[in-house]
Amino acid sequence: MGAVFLVTAAGLGWAAGTGAAAEEEQPTPATPAAYLAEQLRKSPVYLSDQLPRTNPLSARPAFVKEAKRTGVPTYVLVLPGSGTGGPDGDGLLAAVHDRLGKDGLYLLFGGDGGSPEVGTFGVDVPARDAAMATTFELPYDAGTLDTFRHFVDVLRSGDAAQRAGQGADASRAGEEPDKLYTTRTDRENQGFLVGILLTGVPVLLVSVGWYVRRWRGGKGPGLRLLMPVAAGVALVIGVGAPLVYGDTRSDGDPLPTAADMKARTVRVAHGLRDDPVYVDPLAAGLLSPAELDRLRKRAERLEVPVHIAVVPLDTPDESGGDGELLAKRLHSRLGSPRLRPGGAPSGDGVYVIADAAENGELEVVNYGAKLDSAKLYDDTEDLRFGAYEGSKESKASKNGDGRLYPRLEEALRIIGRTPSGPRSGPYLDPMAAEDPVAEDELPSLYSGDFGPGAFMGVVAALAALGVTAAGLAIARRAGLGTLPAGARVSAGARASAGTRASAATRTAAAARTAAAHDAVPQAPARPSAGWLRRTARRELDEMNDEFERLSGELPEAVRTRAWDCLDAATLLLDQEGDNRVDADADPPTLATGLALIRAGRAVLADRATATAPQLKLCTLNPLHGPWSAERKLKLPGEGGAARSRPVCAECRTALDARDGAGSDSRRARAERAAGVVASQLLCLRAPGSGRSAPYEPYYRVPGPLDATQGTDRSQSLTVEQIVRRVREQLGVH
Numbered sequence: 001m002g003a004v005f006l007v008t009a010a011g012l013g014w015a016a017g018t019g020a021a022a023e024e025e026q027p028t029p030a031t032p033a034a035y036l037a038e039q040l041r042k043s044p045v046y047l048s049d050q051l052p053r054t055n056p057l058s059a060r061p062a063f064v065k066e067a068k069r070t071g072v073p074t075y076v077l078v079l080p081g082s083g084t085g086g087p088d089g090d091g092l093l094a095a096v097h098d099r100l101g102k103d104g105l106y107l108l109f110g111g112d113g114g115s116p117e118v119g120t121f122g123v124d125v126p127a128r129d130a131a132m133a134t135t136f137e138l139p140y141d142a143g144t145l146d147t148f149r150h151f152v153d154v155l156r157s158g159d160a161a162q163r164a165g166q167g168a169d170a171s172r173a174g175e176e177p178d179k180l181y182t183t184r185t186d187r188e189n190q191g192f193l194v195g196i197l198l199t200g201v202p203v204l205l206v207s208v209g210w211y212v213r214r215w216r217g218g219k220g221p222g223l224r225l226l227m228p229v230a231a232g233v234a235l236v237i238g239v240g241a242p243l244v245y246g247d248t249r250s251d252g253d254p255l256p257t258a259a260d261m262k263a264r265t266v267r268v269a270h271g272l273r274d275d276p277v278y279v280d281p282l283a284a285g286l287l288s289p290a291e292l293d294r295l296r297k298r299a300e301r302l303e304v305p306v307h308i309a310v311v312p313l314d315t316p317d318e319s320g321g322d323g324e325l326l327a328k329r330l331h332s333r334l335g336s337p338r339l340r341p342g343g344a345p346s347g348d349g350v351y352v353i354a355d356a357a358e359n360g361e362l363e364v365v366n367y368g369a370k371l372d373s374a375k376l377y378d379d380t381e382d383l384r385f386g387a388y389e390g391s392k393e394s395k396a397s398k399n400g401d402g403r404l405y406p407r408l409e410e411a412l413r414i415i416g417r418t419p420s421g422p423r424s425g426p427y428l429d430p431m432a433a434e435d436p437v438a439e440d441e442l443p444s445l446y447s448g449d450f451g452p453g454a455f456m457g458v459v460a461a462l463a464a465l466g467v468t469a470a471g472l473a474i475a476r477r478a479g480l481g482t483l484p485a486g487a488r489v490s491a492g493a494r495a496s497a498g499t500r501a502s503a504a505t506r507t508a509a510a511a512r513t514a515a516a517h518d519a520v521p522q523a524p525a526r527p528s529a530g531w532l533r534r535t536a537r538r539e540l541d542e543m544n545d546e547f548e549r550l551s552g553e554l555p556e557a558v559r560t561r562a563w564d565c566l567d568a569a570t571l572l573l574d575q576e577g578d579n580r581v582d583a584d585a586d587p588p589t590l591a592t593g594l595a596l597i598r599a600g601r602a603v604l605a606d607r608a609t610a611t612a613p614q615l616k617l618c619t620l621n622p623l624h625g626p627w628s629a630e631r632k633l634k635l636p637g638e639g640g641a642a643r644s645r646p647v648c649a650e651c652r653t654a655l656d657a658r659d660g661a662g663s664d665s666r667r668a669r670a671e672r673a674a675g676v677v678a679s680q681l682l683c684l685r686a687p688g689s690g691r692s693a694p695y696e697p698y699y700r701v702p703g704p705l706d707a708t709q710g711t712d713r714s715q716s717l718t719v720e721q722i723v724r725r726v727r728e729q730l731g732v733h
Helices: 003-023 032-042 057-068 088-100 127-137 144-157 160-172 184-215 223-244 258-273 289-301 323-334 373-379 392-396 404-417 450-477 484-497 503-516 529-550 556-573 587-605 607-611 649-659 666-680 719-730
Strands: 045-047 074-078 104-110 113-121 277-279 306-311 349-355 362-367 629-633 643-647
Touching: 032 045, 032 074, 032 088, 045 057, 057 074, 057 144, 057 258, 074 088, 088 104, 088 113, 104 144, 113 127, 113 144, 127 144, 127 160, 144 160, 184 223, 184 450, 258 277, 258 306, 258 323, 277 289, 289 306, 289 404, 306 323, 306 404, 323 349, 323 362, 349 404, 362 373, 362 404, 373 404, 529 556, 529 587, 556 587, 556 607, 556 719, 587 607, 587 719, 629 649, 629 666, 643 649, 649 666
Parallel strands: 045 074, 074 104, 277 306, 306 349
Antiparallel strands: 104 113, 349 362, 629 643
């Protein structure tokens, strides 16, 4: 990192270096500016072979294409380094222009994109405004080619200055441009979201649809429709997600070829075959001619082969910026049938890889030399990251930068005094660099966090089902929801507003309903909880159907009274809101609900009952339905004389038959009346009691029918009382 800075420093500061070298009559190496100018004579675009992962040599035609779009002669340099900021960028471009001798637009890019350095010589274009606008308008993940392409677009737009000002204002306001590419973290988040949608939406459709259908009493789409719809939705999500999230790579850098990845290794290895010290052309000037000569002579005097390479090290290079890995590649490249004197393969020896940056990395690695690799590794630890300060002699030297040369000199000194050992490899094998293609590939949407997302989708769908169920239950209790009966009332109202059945059909339906209710509903005097639950479930469904069928033609008074009975019965029997009689409902609750259902069905069958101020129920057994007459009765536990109470037609017939024997005395008639009461009186088990618990008269058992609620010797049991008690008990008004 920072190689561009050193290139510019070397290119600008070499005049002083050449002066010192002239005093010692040493040959002067080419400067970076001269080297770059020579490359631009061959092509107006120079890509360093040290950036194959981001700007491979094979991408040069794409850069040339963009350079031609500027409309003026354009020369482009793409050099290693994280950026090109600083005052030296302009100086390098000026130096290259002086040596090339051609006017035009000069551009300098770092290996990872960023803001370009620009220089205009003999042409009038708003290059600096275009560069500033590019800096503000592009996100950090834009590559070098992306940056160059955007720069040219701004340059050709005609409003570069305005866009630069707008970009600066947006930056000061804290605004950042959106990313161009999908990162691996983004892909994990996308996979998580797709997992949630792929399982959550279908499960939500099926579960909530099924529940709402049950809540509405079977109205609405069933599983035969919901399942195919859910499958279709899952298919759409599964096929559509890769189209929406279609990115396959995390950046837009051109893909390198195998030749791109080995270009620098081949070049450096070629230089090391005949010279123990190789300095990259972009690092020329970091070592003076005198220092280079001393290093060569000292390396040749050592008993083991030494290869010194001074090159920029950066993450976009073939070794991923790892000097030890570059040494391994060089060793492999230098190995050939040609042997050195003594029989050692030409690639074997100690490799010294120095990063061409101030305080850069310096690696000393043994590949086949007869030295103690562990000792060599330990002794060069201080040199590895620029901690070595240098000897007095090197500090006094006026040549070089005063830092790289002393470290190289000390490295050779350490190699010379390292004990001999068996021919061996490095003390620590370097880790392999990532594949240049695979490192930027995004994983599949259906990997990584997709699995957890799919699980969370199911959990979220079930949670939504729970919320839906709770909401519907609350709405029902508050009287805001649409109950099964209410749904049927609405359906009936809609039917009455639309096309109705013929008058004959309606009359026949009413006649059938009346005939079905001529007889008093049967009910045992001591019903079990099972009988009550089964009967209430069946007759609730039947009344729902009757109410739906007849509600469109019912007079308002009849419809209101029947609806009150049906509504209160549903509230009482289905407190869980799942459209079925609650499994834990106790006998008093079941009996009350069934009494309301039978009262409501009686209203539908005999509409005259709807006009009565109050709808009284049979005192002996409310499950018999509405009263038909009053008879004197004395209930168990009562003192005094018998009192007139409402009874149903069946109980009236039984009482009249007993009383009809004219020869019977009053005492005999009272005894026979007591027998009727004993055989017909509804008795229930108390809530929470077992099957062995005794039956008690219904008005003594806690519940809406008990005497404490107003059912006593002086009052008659009415539907209006029961409806009011149920609603008060459940908090519905």
